[in-house]
Amino acid sequence: MKKEDKILSIILIAGLFVFIAVADKFFNLYVQRVLNLCAIYTILALSMNLINGFTGLFSLGHAGFMAIGAYMVGIFTVPVEIRPMVYFMKPMHPAIADIEMPFIVALILGGLLSAFIAFLIGAPVLRLRDDYLAIATLGFSEIIRIVITNAQSITNGSLGIKNIPPVANIWWIYITMIISIAFIVLLINSSYGRAFKAIREDEIAAEAMGINLFKHKMMSFMIGAFFAGIGGGLYAALLGTVDPKNFLFVLTYNFLLIIVLGGMGSVSGTIISAYVVTAGQEWLRFLDEPLSIGGIAIPLFRPGFRMVIFSLLLMIIVLFYRDGLMGTREINWEMIKNFGKRFKLRRVKSGEVQ
Amino acid sequence: MNLKMKKAISIFLCFLLIASVAGCGGQGESTSGSEDVIKIGVFQPLTGANAAGGELELEGVKLANKLYPEVLGKKVELVIVDNKSDKAEAASAVARLIEKENVSAIIGSWGSAFSIAAGNIVKEKQVPAVGASCTNPLVTQGNDYYFRVCFIDPFQGTVMAKYAFEKLNARKAAIIQEVSNDYAVGLANFFKEEFVRLTGDPNAVVEVSNYQTGDNDFSAQLTSIKSKNPDVIFAPGNFTESALIIKQARKLGIETPIIGGDTWETDEFLKVGGKEVEGIVFSTFFDPSVTFTPESKKFLEAYAEEYPDKEPAAVTALGYDAYILILDAIKRANSADPQAIRDALAETKDFEGAAGMITLDENGDAIKDAVIKTVKNGKFVYLDIVKAN
Numbered sequence: 001m002k003k004e005d006k007i008l009s010i011i012l013i014a015g016l017f018v019f020i021a022v023a024d025k026f027f028n029l030y031v032q033r034v035l036n037l038c039a040i041y042t043i044l045a046l047s048m049n050l051i052n053g054f055t056g057l058f059s060l061g062h063a064g065f066m067a068i069g070a071y072m073v074g075i076f077t078v079p080v081e082i083r084p085m086v087y088f089m090k091p092m093h094p095a096i097a098d099i100e101m102p103f104i105v106a107l108i109l110g111g112l113l114s115a116f117i118a119f120l121i122g123a124p125v126l127r128l129r130d131d132y133l134a135i136a137t138l139g140f141s142e143i144i145r146i147v148i149t150n151a152q153s154i155t156n157g158s159l160g161i162k163n164i165p166p167v168a169n170i171w172w173i174y175i176t177m178i179i180s181i182a183f184i185v186l187l188i189n190s191s192y193g194r195a196f197k198a199i200r201e202d203e204i205a206a207e208a209m210g211i212n213l214f215k216h217k218m219m220s221f222m223i224g225a226f227f228a229g230i231g232g233g234l235y236a237a238l239l240g241t242v243d244p245k246n247f248l249f250v251l252t253y254n255f256l257l258i259i260v261l262g263g264m265g266s267v268s269g270t271i272i273s274a275y276v277v278t279a280g281q282e283w284l285r286f287l288d289e290p291l292s293i294g295g296i297a298i299p300l301f302r303p304g305f306r307m308v309i310f311s312l313l314l315m316i317i318v319l320f321y322r323d324g325l326m327g328t329r330e331i332n333w334e335m336i337k338n339f340g341k342r343f344k345l346r347r348v349k350s351g352e353v354q
Numbered sequence: 355m356n357l358k359m360k361k362a363i364s365i366f367l368c369f370l371l372i373a374s375v376a377g378c379g380g381q382g383e384s385t386s387g388s389e390d391v392i393k394i395g396v397f398q399p400l401t402g403a404n405a406a407g408g409e410l411e412l413e414g415v416k417l418a419n420k421l422y423p424e425v426l427g428k429k430v431e432l433v434i435v436d437n438k439s440d441k442a443e444a445a446s447a448v449a450r451l452i453e454k455e456n457v458s459a460i461i462g463s464w465g466s467a468f469s470i471a472a473g474n475i476v477k478e479k480q481v482p483a484v485g486a487s488c489t490n491p492l493v494t495q496g497n498d499y500y501f502r503v504c505f506i507d508p509f510q511g512t513v514m515a516k517y518a519f520e521k522l523n524a525r526k527a528a529i530i531q532e533v534s535n536d537y538a539v540g541l542a543n544f545f546k547e548e549f550v551r552l553t554g555d556p557n558a559v560v561e562v563s564n565y566q567t568g569d570n571d572f573s574a575q576l577t578s579i580k581s582k583n584p585d586v587i588f589a590p591g592n593f594t595e596s597a598l599i600i601k602q603a604r605k606l607g608i609e610t611p612i613i614g615g616d617t618w619e620t621d622e623f624l625k626v627g628g629k630e631v632e633g634i635v636f637s638t639f640f641d642p643s644v645t646f647t648p649e650s651k652k653f654l655e656a657y658a659e660e661y662p663d664k665e666p667a668a669v670t671a672l673g674y675d676a677y678i679l680i681l682d683a684i685k686r687a688n689s690a691d692p693q694a695i696r697d698a699l700a701e702t703k704d705f706e707g708a709a710g711m712i713t714l715d716e717n718g719d720a721i722k723d724a725v726i727k728t729v730k731n732g733k734f735v736y737l738d739i740v741k742a743n
Binding site: 028029030031033034037082085086088089090146149150152157158159160162163166235238239240241243244245246281282285288303304306307 | 398442471533536564
């Protein structure tokens, strides 16, 4: 990285902090929520992209890892004195009933537990490839959910937990997001990251070059799971409630959608697409409101219409951008600086052709 | 060609995005100015897995709005938002209703989980919300701004235990519950407590077995229940699975009465269950053949006019009640201020709703009568009414 670029990056991060401060002070709850959700989905999609896009492991277990992180925060940050109210049907197991943790501890423990479980499940499952791996990880995420549903004295079963202290404000979430992005970018540009990409391109060739396949796959899987757990914890704290039905396997498809749309193997693509998908659905809400032109109500504009338009947009993007919005490319300073130049160049070129 | 196409598409997408942003901004300006409108927000799952339930509830709200379009001389405007059957979306939708639309009160949502997720926001922003059919006790617990017009799971479980004990003379019961459903678990648990209390026998519930949403083979659970030989089987859960359970139980030669909760009251239950579900008994909120109050009559007539070929569902009546309860609170408070509405709501006593008299307790839960129904000749038939006390 050139010195100039470094300075630009620092300015960007500083600018982001100013933006957070402004958002925290002046934006209303609704806008803040959408921004927070975008950031959390960025963390989750990025961690999934690390596994799926950069290492080429087709894993669909993200909802499970997220659930672990979310429940860690849910179980241990609810104040002890209001627990009997939440666990009104079956009291909390005495071994954990009096343990209360600060949010950050529960969040990190959730990530670590999630990574540890990824290690346990990864050992047998990462020997599988492609679709088989997808099926195994999908099954794993369902197992997690069913265990949570049945462990009533720990997780309150299908009733879910509420009254999770809403500590996760915009500062928490954005700083966590910046750390996650920075970590994953640094990881991808390290020798480990290059090994991940080599595995994605061709496992046999990578092995022949001396890359320890299992070790690197496991590493990617565990780091991905760690950040999924962190994202899940933030999600729980943002919503203030968790229940097992949150973590149905369809949740994983949300993130799959984001990374396919943004580009499998592109950090900037994932970030853009997480914002476009999450905020876009909110923007499109005007389609749900009744609309009348010249006094005639147009029957199409009613609740649910935005999802039709949203799906249409997705179809168009997938049809015309096969590799997602960014493919495997990244936005970097070089590209931004060259943007103006390239535009000019293209005009000159097309002039030559004509 | 391809490149041109791509360019055209990109421009089209950009345009759409800009148009949507512009549309968003425009909407906010045009709606926030008017003073002579009172806005009531409705958030419901109108797309996604629970769309059917949300749509039914919305039907009732809209019908009530048609009958009572004005309060305090001002027009009442419904602002309907979809929560996509998703918790995060439900929370954002409610934040939008409060911040962007400045609603005075909120109705919703079908599905307790969505209501719980929205609960934090209504509490923080101090805007009252009235749930229509969310029965999980956690919805209103510890939240002064959430109310509901339906009874909660504990009450329904208790009602069925009483019914089994008094009317069916049951002394031993077995439970088969949909463990992944908060509603079923709630009912089962309170059924067990009450049944044990009534019989005075700590072992009165001989078996509690679980199944997951989507299961379709229940022979293991049923064989085990059969060997225990209970007098009654309590099977709260989703309608499809429950109908299959009853079918399979009858095939296994279990002749014991099977009882359940309000989720059974759907056409699918009758279709899947066929003649095997004849004679089952369940509790619910409402029956079109019983007029609880003058308001029920009004509701039934209006409904028949609006939807001539349909019978109103219980949740539709509850959606209707949620709306008229809010209107009544606005009248009593003589103000559209959210805080004043909340205070008026909290004092609701003997309010005439379409689905029975409503009195709100200190949690904001409705105390009301339950209806007992059965299946006869392939139809749901009113059987009895259980008073709340």
